[in-house]
Amino acid sequence: MTQPLVVFDNVVKHFGSFVAVEPMNLEIYKGEFVAIMGSSGCGKTTTLRMLAGLDKPSSGEIRLNGQRINDLYSWQRDTPLVWQNLALFPFLNVVENVEFGLRMRGMAKAARRKKALQWLERLDLGEFATRDISMLSGGQRQRVALARSLVTEPSILLLDEPLSALDARLSVRMQAVLTGLQKDLGITFVYVTHSQSEAFAMADRVVIMSRGRVEQIGSPKHIFLEPHNSFVAEFVGGKNIFAGVVLGFVDTGLLQIDSPYGRFRARLPEGRTVALGEKVTVCIGAENINLTTQPTADSRLSGTVVGEEFNGSMVNVYLETRDGLELQVQRPSTDYHALELKAGQTVHAGWADARALILRGN
Numbered sequence: 001m002t003q004p005l006v007v008f009d010n011v012v013k014h015f016g017s018f019v020a021v022e023p024m025n026l027e028i029y030k031g032e033f034v035a036i037m038g039s040s041g042c043g044k045t046t047t048l049r050m051l052a053g054l055d056k057p058s059s060g061e062i063r064l065n066g067q068r069i070n071d072l073y074s075w076q077r078d079t080p081l082v083w084q085n086l087a088l089f090p091f092l093n094v095v096e097n098v099e100f101g102l103r104m105r106g107m108a109k110a111a112r113r114k115k116a117l118q119w120l121e122r123l124d125l126g127e128f129a130t131r132d133i134s135m136l137s138g139g140q141r142q143r144v145a146l147a148r149s150l151v152t153e154p155s156i157l158l159l160d161e162p163l164s165a166l167d168a169r170l171s172v173r174m175q176a177v178l179t180g181l182q183k184d185l186g187i188t189f190v191y192v193t194h195s196q197s198e199a200f201a202m203a204d205r206v207v208i209m210s211r212g213r214v215e216q217i218g219s220p221k222h223i224f225l226e227p228h229n230s231f232v233a234e235f236v237g238g239k240n241i242f243a244g245v246v247l248g249f250v251d252t253g254l255l256q257i258d259s260p261y262g263r264f265r266a267r268l269p270e271g272r273t274v275a276l277g278e279k280v281t282v283c284i285g286a287e288n289i290n291l292t293t294q295p296t297a298d299s300r301l302s303g304t305v306v307g308e309e310f311n312g313s314m315v316n317v318y319l320e321t322r323d324g325l326e327l328q329v330q331r332p333s334t335d336y337h338a339l340e341l342k343a344g345q346t347v348h349a350g351w352a353d354a355r356a357l358i359l360r361g362n
């Protein structure tokens with residue numbers, strides 16, 4: 001098996017008595033795009049800063065290419081960081097900003113200028129080489145910051161919320177620029193964001209953090225389909241999460257459970273074991289629930305529609321059951337409209353057994 005490029009081996013970070021990062025174990029491989037995601041204060045920037053050499057782990061070891069780097073200063077490791085505020089030098093023009101890192105490395109003027117210009121071309125900034133930084137748009141500055149970090153051809157690039165200052169349209173365009181560059185160059189990206197859409201659109205693997213703890217690491221698809229616990233399920237959104245009790249074992253990996261929504265079957269994820277009578281947390285993705293006007297073999301409960309949110313091709317539907325419980329359902333708009341529901345009409349919600357997932361933790 002290939003050796004990871006980066007290893008966090010039981011890395012902990014305290015600020016005084018406050019634990020910003022709990023024992024963290026993470027391996028990042030060459031050429032991967034890893035996003036670290038979580039809400040404000042969860043420790044994602046601290047994790048990135050430790051990798052960049054701007055904060056020192058309180059304990060544990062960080063390795064880059066198999067070498068311990070805990071004690072190396074930021075300039076002694078090859079881990080440049082692109083910030084949200086970009087930190088471009090206002091007193092240097094575009095090309096001078098880009099060649100700065102090469103100048104620090106002692107590269108001769110003609111060679112570094114040539115290289116900087118090549119990177120500007122690559123990022124569609126050739127015509128702005130001699131412009132002042134203050135005369136660039138947000139997206140252009142963003143690309144200058146990228147060129148400045150990439151010109152030294154690092155094996156890994158760290159990015160801290162680099163798109164958060166851009167408007168939504170530009171942010172989506174920059175996502176394409178970033179993923180294109182990352183794949184073309186084969187550079188490893190470690191990307192911190194609080195935005196699920198950014199992380200899920202770009203990353204090969206996502207690390208979800210909460211309160212200094214890693215809650216789950218996996219591909220966007222895996223995290224969306226198999227959240228490990230209710231924190232992750234709520235964080236990714238669009239999930240119905242509720243408590244249940246194990247009533248029996250139906251088949252390999254399939255249980256009978258009792259819940260406020262009734263008795264039905266649910267899937268046990270691989271590796272998780274449960275006992276009869278055990279309390280579990282059940283998660284059903286809104287996109288896995290079907291609606292019909294007549295009961296079918298898949299129908300599990302019925303209710304009335306109390307809310308609808310149209311979102312272009314999809315619609316989020318909120319059902320209220322007879323017991324006053326709410327169920328979130330997501331349907332393609334065309335399917336939903338075809339039901340032609342009248343106000344107050346009863347609808348039946350159904351799902352395949354395996355779509356009700358028992359979470360690994362609570």
Ligand code: ATP
Nearest residue numbers: 015018020038039040041042043044045046047194
């Ligand atoms: P945000 O999205 O708001 O930037 P984050 O997930 O990146 O949040 P961090 O910056 O890693 O969060 O901070 C994690 C926790 O550590 C926060 O509670 C923060 O207040 C605390 N913290 C960070 N740096 C320091 C410091 N130098 N001294 C004391 N506490 C700190």
